[in-house]
Amino acid sequence: MTDATLSSAASAAPVTERKSKSLLEADSHTRRRNAAETRFRFYGIGAVLIGLFFLVALLWAILSNGLSAFTQTSIPIDLPLDKAAIESAEKSIVKTSKYNAMIGAALEKKLADAHIETSMSEKDLMKILSSGAASTVRDFVLANPDKYGTTVPFQLLASSRVDGYLKGRVTRAALANDKNLDAAHLDIVDAMMKAGIIAKTFNWNFVFGADASDSRPEQAGIGVSMLGSLYMMLVVLVLSLPIGVAASIYLEEFAPKNRWTDIIEVNIANLAAVPSIVFGILGLAAFIQFAHLPQSAPIVGGLVLTLMTLPTIIISTRAALKAVPPSIRSAALGIGASKMQSVFHHVLPLAMPGILTGTIIGLAQALGETAPLLLIGMVGFIASNYPDGVADGFFSPNSAMPAQIYEWAKRADPAFYERAWGGIIILLVVLMSMNILAILLRRKFERRW
Amino acid sequence: MPLSLLFASCLLIAALAFLLGRGKAFQSAGGDIRKLHSLPGYYGWNAALTVLLPSLLALLLWLAIQPAIIHSSVSHMIAPQTIEASSLDLVMSDVRRVAEGLDKAVEAGAMTADEAANATATGMNVRERLGSIGVALGSDVNEETLAAAQSYREMSSTGNLLRTAAVLVLALAGLAFGVTRTNKDFRARNTVERVILGLLIAAASIAILTTVGIVFSLIFNTIEFFKLYPAADFFFGLTWSPSFGGGSDLGILPLIWATLYISLIALAVSVPVGLFAAIYLSEYAAPLVRSVAKPLLEVLAGIPTIVYGLFALLTVGPLLVDVFGDNGVLHLGWMQGGTAVMTAGLVMGIMLIPFVSSLSDDIINAVPQAMRDGSLGLGATHSETVKQVILPAALPGIVGAILLAASRAIGETMIVVLGAGAAARLSLNPFDAMTTVTAKIVSQLTGDADFASPEALVAFALGMTLFVMTLGLNVIALYIVRKYREQYE
Amino acid sequence: MTQMPGTIKAAAMTDTKISARNVQVYYGDTHAIKDVNIEIGARAVTAFIGPSGCGKSTFLRCLNRMNDTIDICRVEGSIDLDGEDIYDSRVDPVQLRAKVGMVFQKPNPFPKSIYDNIAYGPRIHGLVRKKADLDEIVASSLQKAGLWNEVKDRLDGPGTGLSGGQQQRLCIARAIAVSPEVILMDEPCSALDPIATAKVEELIDELRENFTIVIVTHSMQQAARVSQRTAFFHMGNLVEIGDTQDIFTNPVDKRTQDYITGRFG
Secondary structure (H helix, E strand, C coil), X not given: CXXXXXXXXXXXXXXXXXXXXXXXXXXXXXXHHHHHHHHHHHHHHHHHHHHHHHHHHHHHHXXXXXXXXXXXXXXEEEEECCHHHHHHHHHXXXXXXXXXXXXXXXXXXHHHHCCCCCCCCHHHHHHHECCCHHHHHHHHHHHCHHHXXXXXXXXXXXXXXXXXXXXXXXXXXXXXXXXCCCHHHHHHHHHHHHHCCXXXXXXXXXXXXXXXXXXXXXXXXXXXXXXXXXHXXXXXXXXXXXXXXXXXXXXXXXXXXXXXXXXXXXXXXXXXXXXXXXXXXXXXHHHHHHCCCCCCCHHHXXXXXXXXXXXXXXXXXXXXHHHCCHHHHHHHHHCCCCXXXXXXXXXXXXXXXXXXXXXXXXXXXXXXXXHHHXXXXXCCCCCCCCCCHHHHHXXXXXXXHHHHHHHXXXXXXXXXXXXXXXXXXXXXXXXXXXXXXXXXXXXXXXXXX | CCHHHHHHHHHHHHHHHHHXXXXXXXHHCCCCHHHCCCCHHHHHHHHHHHHHHHHHHHHHHHHHHHHHHHHHHHHCCCCHHHHHHCCHHHHHHHHHHHHHHHHHHHHHCCCCHHHHHHCCCCCCCHHHHHHHCCCCCCCCCCHHHHHHHHHHHHHHHHHHHHHHHHHHHHHHHHHHHHHHHCCCCCCHHHHHHHHHHHHHHXXXXXXXXXXXXXXXXXXXHHHHHHHHCXXXXXXXXXXXXXXXXXXXXXXXXXXXXXXXXXXXXXXHHHHXXXXXXXXXXXXXXXXXXXXXXXXXXXXXXXXXXXXHHHHHHHHHXXXXXXXXXXXXXXXXXXXXXXXXXXXXXHHHHHHHHHHHHHHHHHHHHHCCHHHHHHHHHCCCCXXXXXHXXXXXXXXXXXXXXXXXXXXXXXXXXXXXXXXXXXXXXXXXXXXXXXXXXXXXXXXXXXXXXXXCCHHHHHHHHHHHHHHHHHHHHHHHHHHHHHHHHHHCC | CCCCCCCCCXXXXXXXXXXXXXXXXXXXXEEEEEEEEEEEECCCEEEEECCCCCCHHHHHHHCCCHHHHCCCEEEEEEEEECCEEXXXXXXXXXXXXXXXXXXXXXXXXXXXXXXXXXHHHHHHHCCCCCHHHHHHHHHHHHHHCCCHHHHCCCCCCEHHHCCHHHHHHHHHHHHHCCCCCEEEEECCCCCCCHHHHHHHHHHHHHHCCCCEEEEECCCHHHHHHHCCEEEEEEXXXXXXXXXXXXXXXXXXXXXXXHHHCCCCC
């Protein structure tokens, strides 16, 4: 560099700018730039607010549509169990119709006692009650023969239309084209409401009960499919935790850096991003077509979800192992422990909180997964019975929580939508508890080296 | 011997081996632990492992192979006419049920073993006898099924006997070998650790096995499909109209179009919102705001897709119809029903917001602070720094994140099954109902179609297409992100 | 505990460019800078020396309000640039930093071309209208930074492709391109090898003709080589300031003497 270029350059740019302005007043260019800065900041705030708005909208939709699933309308009816009537009912071919007649009579009496006048026939009147009322009574009667001759108080479910009317879901206008119920029924319901002989109570049956057929949404519950999900999660936990931890230990601590290890690593990263429906296809082809495992069984669902969850667990376990400082390993090796001993005695226990956190989050993901379950037949199946025993729980057909929700969403009667939203509330509460557990675990055991 | 008992006896023998092995090691060292090569427990474990590994491996193999052998030999007993009348699978499941029923009947004492093995359908009403102990059969049992079931039982019981013998012999041989091998100079720890390392490697290989399983299950069935349906028609066909009676048009293009259209809308929603949210939270927000808003946004990522599906079907769809439908507030009449490309795309966009924002957040934070200082030190405003220095520096990473989001969108199932519609259509109107690759995989495999028909097999070809598309995107995206990370490490 | 007089005037100082009065800096609860008073002369090199953590870098970052970018940092007192308080609420830090540029410890070229690295400042400040003007600023800045001959054939190449010393001179050129009045340098040679360091020091010496330069350094030899005046910081206090010659040969304070003779630091 020569002095000549230096001085000529020095005179070129800076000198023209030397007339320095006061710092105390912003020039117009700076004002424009600051305006752009403010705008940009508002875009950011706007984006965050949009995201939060969607969250609120989603939660509002869930709660406003789903909370009503947790109450159910029922009518307390005192039913005299006449031995002769029961015996004749049991002898007839359509047994429930005789029971219906008994219940109908009791209902009429109840209305008369409350001074509600109606010209409706007994059969027509029964439409206020769930069509499952007769079998509820019959099941009780068969289970309790010693109650013959006494009068037993029953809480009989109202039909889903009546329930919907009291919850504001069914309007009088909507009933115009409904063959099940008409405005006259609603007048009676209003009168019963006033007389206090119909009431909404907490719906334990929804939480713990079994699914019901298409025509009886008021009886549908999510309990059995919750059990199905539980069995699936047991399978996932028992398989994916040991396999995932073993695989991570190998990859993180023992694997030589070679092409084979590289392939495994790339493979795991890609598996984590494979669409879940593809795992469903794998489950269908490998476990059902090839290995002849029973369709719709939690064991198959559990196996599919295990394969899906493994990459997640491996990734988080490896992160936990990586976070254990190398000095711990050196310390163990330095006093003569073998590599295996240093890992199993020192590294693994220290990484355990991180591994458990990752596992819980993986399980939560698996619990909410639906698509693969559709392909292995866990939908379209009515989970109407609790499994008998543990083996049955794993191997006999069942539904799962998200599959049950999907099933309800696909049914024609809108009364099931309420159940679907309600099911979502239960699902989200379970997921939230799992995540909170994971956070608490992390907080409690978080270690700074 | 039943399976559980067999398994338990293997464990028992292993426990015995542990004690014997440890004891022998002690003895050979004359009770002085310092003379042993390894800790005594390792000798025990070594002996236990020589029992468990071969016997359990044999048991597992036996369990996998025996049903297949019995299945194939029993199915030869079924006449071709019977198979034609229904299907082999159905007949075989009947056979299995009858066989299990006979077992149960013998167990419950409702039938003598001799009766169960030799009864003929004409001599005994099998359905009634089994019904009486609670085994319900769908139809009366004919001679052929009963005979097949009886031979099924016979073969199973012979197989089980052989299985028990083989496994026990292996276990005992392992015991003998393991214990005799034990002496004080034996390197028990090294042997045990080698076995454990083998198990670790096996666990790591499951990831590979999964991929291989996916690829095989897709490829074999896809080949079956292309034998029944020309590949060219599948890849270039413009109509998708499966009819379960046969003669379907199974062109994938309308499905691909809808898949891409929905993904595009989803990205148009999630990328700007997610990116700006990430920029705001990592560059501007006060720590308090960040610590509240970030986890709240991430809640959106933890919500299962079935919830989004329901949200699309029951909330967003009707809402959009109220705005864009025939009687909507805007009187546009663009939208006929709640399910549409727009519905699914919008909801999928919401689902992807946290995905995009948390990936972008990581990537923006990976840009070194020195870059920000350099720009701010020159008098750039914060937004100029973000737009002209940080985003260009983070661009490869962000592109990778967007590709991952796109792969997520293409593979998403529940939202489109519930929110997008069921009819395949090639249309430009985003308010039309269309259907996607994933939605059709579900509907073709959950319908009543015969598993061997092209209408069901097409699902595997669709799955293969989906797998290849998403795999391609993932590989590219992961490569870009990895390269980007290395740049700043 | 310090009995230092508030402001130490040095005989050789020309006109004052920056003067700081009663400056206190807090990081959260930590009192990082304690009551510093200093005057910095125009068109000269002032060096800040002192042991690690003594507050010299923190104080340097106050001079163009870079500390504003740290949430927990709080500055009290006043710092005048040409008689105007830069902490006045009417002052826009963006405008201030155009006048008071900064070069950092680690070379931090942007991941852009060499040309765009230099052009970045003039572009954001709207200093040029025509491409030709920009070309000229880029060329003259690179010339002043003594980098022109090394990079003139690869202006489109990435700035990150240069060697460490070249990168640091690129960063200096980038700062010059905005035509600041003051350039702050925070240990600009600590990441460089001795040969690159020598080049940068030579450059600093040339730049003082046109710019006021404040340099933080942990190397006393460097301070002695490049600066006209030296300030010694210790535990957040400004212990002593004076002509470089005097500080190194005849320090007033015992702490300065101990530091210079290598008793601590």
